[in-house]
Amino acid sequence: MPEGDTVWQAARRLHGALAGKTLTRSDLRVPKHATADLTGRTVLDVTARGKHLLTRIEGGLTLHSHLRMDGSWRVYTNDQRWTGGPGHQIRAILGTEDRTAVGYRLPVLELLRTADEARAVGHLGPDLLGPDWDPERALANVLADPDRPLGEALLDQRNLAGIGNVYKCELCFLLGVSPWLPAGALPADRAAKLPALAKRLLEVNRDRLVRATTGRRGQDLFVYGRAHRPCLRCGTPVRLADQGDGSRERPTYWCPACQPGPAPASGSPAARRIRPRTSN
Structure with a gap:
């Protein structure tokens, strides 16, 4: 992707x-x-x-x-x-x-x-891998609409350029927040970490053939693509639901235990139903 x-x-x-x-x-x-x-x-x-x-x-x-x-x-x-x-x-x-x-x-x-x-x-926000990267401006853009779900704000290239659906899911996991958390409700200490963490995720992967965020061989991503499989941190089954980005719905993965906060109910139209997998 x-x-x-x-x-x-x-x-x-x-x-x-x-x-x-x-x-x-x-x-x-x-x-x-x-x-x-x-x-x-x-x-x-x-x-x-x-x-x-x-x-x-x-x-x-x-x-x-x-x-x-x-x-x-x-x-x-x-x-x-x-x-x-x-x-x-x-x-x-x-x-x-x-x-x-x-x-x-x-x-x-x-x-x-x-x-x-x-x-x-010209409409793009600061580029995470570009010479125009400005962490303060990027964070201000993300927080400018405090009621918007964080996952949607991260995908909006007008806020910061380079994050796609995989990094949206992984970044929200590493911040310990639900992708549906309103951006304005992001705790201050985690908001302060967001720009540097986002930049690091892309920088460490720009020279890799296989994208990885965990540092674990054979388990490259914390939540993306792991629906119904155990969370690598706590063992809770990872959930999957659709989340919009302003243009289309995107499959969104998160751990409900490690990422508390608002999220679609299990039986809601946004929730995805796929056959559980048994291996890690």
Whole structure:
């Protein structure tokens, strides 16, 4: 699931493959930019901004992409077979003399002037993995709507950029609070820890192939994906319910013992029913 760390890794791969090189192939397979030809231009850099990717190209152009749930960028050498999916899922091809970057299932792909990048990413809050990170501002953004559930506030990229559903669940667990706790009810000592803890979670995972928050081999996450399995701290079965983020419902995992506070009732429409698993 692409979150800030995954997008940061994608930017690093793309930058290493394309930056400083001249494009010998350019194919943007979206109607608005199908006739755009970037061949002959040099890729200047590729950078992540929250969950967004910005590929800056000579001539004042930026290719903006967003992975959302299923998108990906793959980099291949000239003799490699493309394995990211069937051809009809390819949305972008950027090739140089020795590398080809292929974008699969990209729900957002637009070519814009670099001077207009703010139109695509200007709404984002401080980037947890970016040079603009500002912990005080990020916390103030999260707490600005005191009645909003904390889990929703953490997913709102206008508050702080980079947290997705996995980190939302893990961060709430580490803070010891329910994702449905109103942001304004977050105890002051835990609120003070939130920005640094969120940043650390993404920083320690940006160089890892497998995302981990527990430090335990084979048990990488405390609650995410562990519905009905014992909590790694107290043994209470982890619960699962849907929580909105302002645009769609997200599966949300939490331990009712380690994370006391408001939460959907077991029989409520938001509660998820899945077959319990017996192993850890």
